[in-house]
Amino acid sequence: DPKIIQKPKYLVAVTGSEKILICEQYLGHNAMYWYRQSAKKPLEFMFSYSYQKLMDNQTASSRFQPQSSKKNHLDLQITALKPDDSATYFCASSQGQGRNNQAPLFGEGTRLSVL
Amino acid sequence: GDSVTQTEGQVALSEEDFLTIHCNYSASGYPTLFWYVQYPGEGPQLLFRASRDKEKGSSRGFEATYDKGTTSFHLRKASVQESDSAVYYCALRTMQQGTGSKLSFGKGAKLTVSP
Numbered sequence: 281d282p283k284i285i286q287k288p289k290y291l292v293a294v295t296g297s298e299k300i301l302i303c304e305q306y307l308g309h310n311a312m313y314w315y316r317q318s319a320k321k322p323l324e325f326m327f328s329y330s331y332q333k334l335m336d337n338q339t340a341s342s343r344f345q346p347q348s349s350k351k352n353h354l355d356l357q358i359t360a361l362k363p364d365d366s367a368t369y370f371c372a373s374s375q376g377q378g379r380n381n382q383a384p385l386f387g388e389g390t391r392l393s394v395l
Numbered sequence: 396g397d398s399v400t401q402t403e404g405q406v407a408l409s410e411e412d413f414l415t416i417h418c419n420y421s422a423s424g425y426p427t428l429f430w431y432v433q434y435p436g437e438g439p440q441l442l443f444r445a446s447r448d449k450e451k452g453s454s455r456g457f458e459a460t461y462d463k464g465t466t467s468f469h470l471r472k473a474s475v476q477e478s479d480s481a482v483y484y485c486a487l488r489t490m491q492q493g494t495g496s497k498l499s500f501g502k503g504a505k506l507t508v509s510p
Binding site: 315325336338384386388389 | 429431436437438439440441444484486488490496497498499500501502503
């Protein structure tokens with residue numbers, strides 16, 4: 281059974297619309313992340329959260345907003361969608377702090393297409 | 396900033412061939428290094444990691460040795476199988492005070508193994 285659940289698996293949106301990508305992890309991890317993978321760029325870090333607190337934001341655009349309503353949830357809201365946002369978005373999680381932080385485990389991704 | 400360089404974009408081998416995928420890194424601190432594998436339609440899966448100089452990581456017949464002198468972490472396997480066909484990513488993680496940790500990935504190497 282998958283321990284990191286991402287919903288939906290596929291998503292089609294029109295330019296200018298808003299979508300929310302869902303991520304839940306059942307591993308008991310304290311840290312969660314979002315990464316993006318597109319044809320133009322390899323896996324690219326976006327955000328990291330630890331104990332529901334934003335730790336790092338490498339996304340230039342404020343159109344991307346992570347939301348953590350529960351300890352094991354980290355959703356990603358994307359507003360004013362553009363065709364360039366088309367990519368696969370991966371949620372990941374890990375346990376531990378500092379140098380003992382485990383390697384992040386990844387979900388299966390949400391493939392977003394913006395028309 | 397921190398970065399990972401993978402020189403091979405595509406690797407085509409026959410079963411039982413020897414595999415080498417090169418990975419060099421640039422980092423200001425003392426990074427932890429990772430190899431991930433990604434199969435079509437799935438998220439990246441951890442192969443193994445190494446945290447200190449001369450440490451060898453290994454899994455499923457794959458191995459890599461952390462070399463701080465040459466800033467390298469090359470992936471090797473003595474005899475590949477068709478089932479090893481996938482994309483392989485080298486990644487590094489450095490810890491930053493107050494910002495948690497993030498992975499920086501190389502561009503990936505697509506391995507295709509023919510029977």
